[in-house]
Amino acid sequence: MAHTRLMRELQRQGVSRREFLTFCASMATVLGLPEGSAAAIAKAVENEKRPILVWLEFQDCAGNTESFLRASHPTVADLVLDTISLNYHETLMAAAGAQAEGVLDETVKQNKGNYIALVEGSIPGDADSGYCCIGGRSALDIAREVCGNAAATIAVGTCATFGGIPAARPNPTRALSVADAVPGVRNLINMSACPANAENITALIVYYLTLKQWPPLDRYRRPLFAYGKSIHDGCERRAHFDAGQYVESWGDEAHRHGHCLYKMGCKGPATSQNCPNVGWNEHTNWPIGCGHPCIGCAEPNFWDVMTPFYQKLPDVAGVNTDRWLDTVGVGLTGAVAAGVVVHGIGEVMRRGRGRLVVEEKPAAGKGTGEQAGAKK
Numbered sequence: 001m002a003h004t005r006l007m008r009e010l011q012r013q014g015v016s017r018r019e020f021l022t023f024c025a026s027m028a029t030v031l032g033l034p035e036g037s038a039a040a041i042a043k044a045v046e047n048e049k050r051p052i053l054v055w056l057e058f059q060d061c062a063g064n065t066e067s068f069l070r071a072s073h074p075t076v077a078d079l080v081l082d083t084i085s086l087n088y089h090e091t092l093m094a095a096a097g098a099q100a101e102g103v104l105d106e107t108v109k110q111n112k113g114n115y116i117a118l119v120e121g122s123i124p125g126d127a128d129s130g131y132c133c134i135g136g137r138s139a140l141d142i143a144r145e146v147c148g149n150a151a152a153t154i155a156v157g158t159c160a161t162f163g164g165i166p167a168a169r170p171n172p173t174r175a176l177s178v179a180d181a182v183p184g185v186r187n188l189i190n191m192s193a194c195p196a197n198a199e200n201i202t203a204l205i206v207y208y209l210t211l212k213q214w215p216p217l218d219r220y221r222r223p224l225f226a227y228g229k230s231i232h233d234g235c236e237r238r239a240h241f242d243a244g245q246y247v248e249s250w251g252d253e254a255h256r257h258g259h260c261l262y263k264m265g266c267k268g269p270a271t272s273q274n275c276p277n278v279g280w281n282e283h284t285n286w287p288i289g290c291g292h293p294c295i296g297c298a299e300p301n302f303w304d305v306m307t308p309f310y311q312k313l314p315d316v317a318g319v320n321t322d323r324w325l326d327t328v329g330v331g332l333t334g335a336v337a338a339g340v341v342v343h344g345i346g347e348v349m350r351r352g353r354g355r356l357v358v359e360e361k362p363a364a365g366k367g368t369g370e371q372a373g374a375k376k
């Protein structure tokens with residue numbers, strides 16, 4: 001069998017075909033695709049024309065870039081050089097200054113409607129404010145031009161998805177999510193979390209390469225394969241929650257035995273992401289697995305409404321906690337309360353013109369991307 005350029009490059013880097021197929025199988029698992037999909041993924045990743053990507057960074061800490069750089073299967077170099085064509089990324093590209101901005105300008109002009117924009121960080125809402133300018137242009141102008149001409153936009157991380165820490169009260173820069181900064185942007189997909197998990201970003205691109213469409217989304221425009229289930233539902237400590245076995249203080253016997261962290265402030269019942277299954281750091285572990293509560297980093301306004309991080313949620317939707325727990329006034333907002341039930345109601349997938357689409361409940365608030373129409 002003739003080797004493709006990708007396979008030659010993987011071999012050059014010491015990655016065997018078996019390891020490549022293992023990667024494809026792991027992607028199929030993350031995506032929840034049926035057994036046997038790994039072969040289709042392998043074929044698509046090997047043979048499909050590379051999509052052009054531009055990665056914009058605005059008001060951020062570069063944590064999502066760091067997360068992406070840690071993607072182990074395939075290595076980021078494999079992705080950048082072979083599977084995708086990352087034309088512009090301030091942190092990764094060798095070019096700088098006017099040369100770098102020229103690459104972005106050229107990419108947008110020559111590939112109008114045919115490239116994918118990834119955005120990391122929030123965007124100051126006032127173009128004349130002087131906050132976050134690159135090459136003399138405001139982040140708002142750049143986002144509107146680049147995302148406005150893209151085939152799809154992927155908001156990477158909670159800042160781009162919901163405004164993030166820069167949007168925390170009192171929000172001095174009037175930080176906006178991509179959805180709010182570029183209303184009506186085409187095919188917006190939100191990959192919330194702080195940072196977004198590189199496995200999920202990779203899986204999203206693999207899904208697109210394989211199926212030539214974007215995956216079904218939840219009401220916050222997040223892929224269901226990654227955000228379709230709560231942390232609580234997938235948690236390895238769930239049996240302890242159900243049995244009323246809680247950690248009461250750090251290092252106590254229950255903590256040492258891996259009991260539930262609900263009383264220590266775990267926001268897993270109000271948070272949706274696939275951390276229990278996908279894990280972090282090459283599947284080494286994940287926060288709850290190593291004894292720390294989930295802080296709800298994938299949910300809107302988590303920095304305001306999930307705090308204090310070490311105070312427990314007042315109640316858990318659908319679960320009678322009265323037997324064990326006294327109520328405390330954490331003061332969850334409607335947005336978070338909606339997040340608890342978001343995957344249980346309102347999402348009806350149907351097939352139309354060969355594409356999966358999602359019928360969503362009416363928008364509950366700004367900053368979620370709910371208002372951005374993005375059906376392909």
Ligand code: SF4
Pocket residue numbers: 231232233235236237238239241259260261262266267268269288294
């Ligand atoms: S409250 Fe947290 S630690 Fe306990 S079962 Fe739910 S997600 Fe797991």
Ligand code: SF4
Pocket residue numbers: 193194231271272273275286287288293294295296297298
């Ligand atoms: S466990 Fe919770 S806080 Fe940790 S990464 Fe997952 S969603 Fe974010």
